[in-house]
Amino acid sequence: METVTSADGTPIAYHRTGEGPVVIIVNGALSTAADAAPLADALVDAGFSAVTWDRRARGDSGDARDSIPENEVDDLAAVLAAAGGGEGGAAVLGHSSGAVLALYAASLGVPVGALFLSEPPLSFGVDEAPADLAERLQQLVDDGHPDEAVVAFQLENIRLPREMVDQFRASDQFAAVALLGQSTVYDTRLVAQVSTPTEGMLSVSQPVTVLRGAQTFPMLITASDRLADEIDHAELVVVPESVMHRPDPAATARVVRERLG
Template sequence: MEHVTSRDGTQIAYQRLGEGPPVVIVGGAMSDHTGGLPLAEALSPHLTAVVVDRRARGESGDRTPGIAGTVEREVEDLAALVEAVGGRATLVGASSGAVLCLAAAAHDLPVDRLVLFEPPFATEQFPPVAPPDMPEQLAALVTQGRDGDAVELFLTRAVGLPAEMVAGMRQSEEWPAMMPLAPSTVYDAALTRRYPRAEAFSSLLTPALVLHGEGTWPLLAASAAALAAALPNAELRAIAGGDHRLDVPTAAAAILDVAGVD
């Protein structure tokens, strides 16, 4: 892993594969850079694919925790990363990572194009599920050392998973591995609170490809459609996959297509 220093002194960890124009892959909630590795490997024969541990995840730190300025700090992280890998890049974001990529472009980062997979925007059909003070609730639990409760709260009240499903997850062997990601939930909750609906980006002119899986949850298909309609320079495509899982072969093919790679 390589590291770049963000504006507040936080070290942000990343890994790059391949050679060519840079593409930065930004993951969603409850994930680190490893979630983007299959897509990066698929892109690496043609592009420099960069996967990143967002702030408070994996090998990346967080020298300035707290609610105020959360979105700006993550945008500054991406600004430092884009500068480190060539000065301009295509941003590929999944779920809340797609919202962060939109925020980065809206803050005038040097972004050539956006590829956005199933950002979780609210729509008229599917209103917000998280309470307005979700970031504060999560931050309080993390401060108290109640990481498991923070993850459970995020999954039930922000993501919208059934309580019985999350209760079962707490008994699984995979649950302890999720605990180090608890502080990162504050960032995801703050990001989606700042940008609850796609219309927040209606003046963003950056070329964008908006993707959703053919079998994904209806609310995420509706969100993708709303974003494509709101952006002035966007294309909407349905690709293989479902349940909010990125189908790597069809996603890679779509990214190479918009990047002009044969």
């Protein structure tokens, strides 16, 4: 593990493995760098150097009170600068809210290379999460209930069925995810701020590949297809092996290799 300091002084932990062109992986909600290890391994097998990192308020990274989406943009910029990637910038592979962050960062001038955007949860102004959700999640965390913040996020933002959330809460995996309660605030703020992509996001100059599974949540199919349609030079790739918002490591790495050589 290595650490880089973001613009606001927050330490951001990252891991780099493999040799070859650099691909930065940007995780989605309720996940850490460790969760991206299988995807990183597949990228290494495909001839790349893979970088995983803990977004702020996750894993080994730090946090700063009242962080905003632009702070996470700075975090990605810091990881890019530390991990390298050459004059053209490292390729960035973002999944879910990580895809939103990657595209937003590119629109703000962060020097990324090719963009691979996996199932970004963009609503384009339709059926958005409650406007006060981020504030309520923050209050739950402040009151010492990060687990309740995770539950509320899953129910009101991801829109998972109550039965599925209750089943997950009763599982052995929930305790680790409950530690990520603060990060639900940041994911909610990020997606709410750019749920309808800005003009800059739709006019990035980098090559853009939008990936989605053939079987995934309907809103993610709609979002992925629409984003690919609204970015003039974007390519939509349906990955049959990726199922229900889980990118298949080997198949995703294959898509990256085919486009980056």
